[in-house]
Amino acid sequence: MSERIETLEEIVQRNQVWPVMAAKYGVENPVPPWKTSLDGLCDALDRAACDENIPSFKERRDEEDALSSSVYADLPYPENQLVALAHSLVARGVIDEAELKHRLASIRERLEA
Amino acid sequence: MTEHDHDHDRTVKPMVDEITDFEVLEIALRELCIEKGIFTAEEHRRMTEFAEQIGPTPAAHLVAKAWLDPEFKKLALAEPMTASKEVGVDWMHPTGWGTPSDFTAFQILADTPTVHNVIVCALCSCYPRPILGNSPEWYRTPNYRRRLVRWPRQVLAEFGLYLPDEVTVHVQDSNQKHRFMVMAMQPEGTEDWTEDQLVEIITRDVLIGVALPKAGVTSNVITETRPAIHPGTAG
Numbered sequence: 001m002s003e004r005i006e007t008l009e010e011i012v013q014r015n016q017v018w019p020v021m022a023a024k025y026g027v028e029n030p031v032p033p034w035k036t037s038l039d040g041l042c043d044a045l046d047r048a049a050c051d052e053n054i055p056s057f058k059e060r061r062d063e064e065d066a067l068s069s070s071v072y073a074d075l076p077y078p079e080n081q082l083v084a085l086a087h088s089l090v091a092r093g094v095i096d097e098a099e100l101k102h103r104l105a106s107i108r109e110r111l112e113a
Numbered sequence: 114m115t116e117h118d119h120d121h122d123r124t125v126k127p128m129v130d131e132i133t134d135f136e137v138l139e140i141a142l143r144e145l146c147i148e149k150g151i152f153t154a155e156e157h158r159r160m161t162e163f164a165e166q167i168g169p170t171p172a173a174h175l176v177a178k179a180w181l182d183p184e185f186k187k188l189a190l191a192e193p194m195t196a197s198k199e200v201g202v203d204w205m206h207p208t209g210w211g212t213p214s215d216f217t218a219f220q221i222l223a224d225t226p227t228v229h230n231v232i233v234c235a236l237c238s239c240y241p242r243p244i245l246g247n248s249p250e251w252y253r254t255p256n257y258r259r260r261l262v263r264w265p266r267q268v269l270a271e272f273g274l275y276l277p278d279e280v281t282v283h284v285q286d287s288n289q290k291h292r293f294m295v296m297a298m299q300p301e302g303t304e305d306w307t308e309d310q311l312v313e314i315i316t317r318d319v320l321i322g323v324a325l326p327k328a329g330v331t332s333n334v335i336t337e338t339r340p341a342i343h344p345g346t347a348g
Binding site for chain 2: 010011014016017018021022024025026027028032033034036037038039040041043044045047048051054057058061062065069077079082083085086089094095099100103104107108111112
């Protein structure tokens with residue numbers, strides 16, 4: 001679980017974390033706008049946890065704690081929650097890293113169009 | 114039109130005018146999970162709407178009502194989920210049996226002159242979300258979770274709460290089946306206050322038990338989040 005995942009490492013290095021972005025644009029919201037969607041994602045995943053490889057609620061939180069204090073120790077919350085979840089899903093083979101990398105590029109292209 | 118003949122509230126607030134990697138990552142995970150059939154877009158939407166509407170206000174109203182009405186206090190302690198409905202919270206929402214991680218035995222812990230209650234989830238971060246909203250960051254950390262059960266007075270002191278020795282500290286561990294919140298005692302000097310006035314001082318911290326309600330204190334403590342370091346291995 002602690003192996004580095006290059007696609008996520010690149011995201012960490014670009015450091016577009018909410019405190020930085022909020023300060024840059026003078027925004028006062030304490031958490032990024034995607035946080036509630038992430039909460040919805042976690043709840044929806046917990047309902048599906050009986051499926052093979054999907055982490056249970058406790059496994060998801062344990063892995064988040066472990067990754068947030070090691071591989072992603074430099075990320076603030078909730079960025080560490082999001083990236084740790086991505087890491088868990090890739091490490092468990094639920095999502096393939098190449099597939100994730102491709103999807104990240106296509107979503108960015110879509111949003112910037 | 115005069116100089117002030119416009120609506121200040123409708124002035125557009127600044128926003129982050131840049132697409133961040135984290136925003137893109139959240140969308141990517143969600144889309145891939147939906148495409149793989151792990152959950153549906155409708156399930157995600159329902160859970161997200163739930164996350165958007167929860168907060169600590171209903172819990173504060175519940176405690177304020179209990180302070181003002183001894184009969185409601187009895188109901189709150191005996192049938193907390195019924196009392197929750199009186200402040201607009203149905204613990205069965207949104208799935209019919211609560212959220213997947215919030216099921217659903219709920220208990221309210223009433224402080225007394227000799228017992229102070231404080232909640233934690235030593236295992237992960239279970240929290241009474243339907244009535245109290247999302248947990249604060251520090252509540253999720255291993256630092257709080259591991260240390261509160263061992264050194265409750267020291268951890269409470271870090272929040273600025275110093276309790277006399279004659280008050281017993283009861284640390285209540287939550288879990289996936291049982292959720293708790295704290296009903297503090299009504300502070301002196303607030304006897305003639307209205308429910309809305311009382312709600313102002315029943316903060317999230319008070320409902321967790323890391324603070325006591327006090328006239329004039331309406332905000333939560335901001336604590337620095339730190340990793341858990343055992344005193345025996347530190348420095």
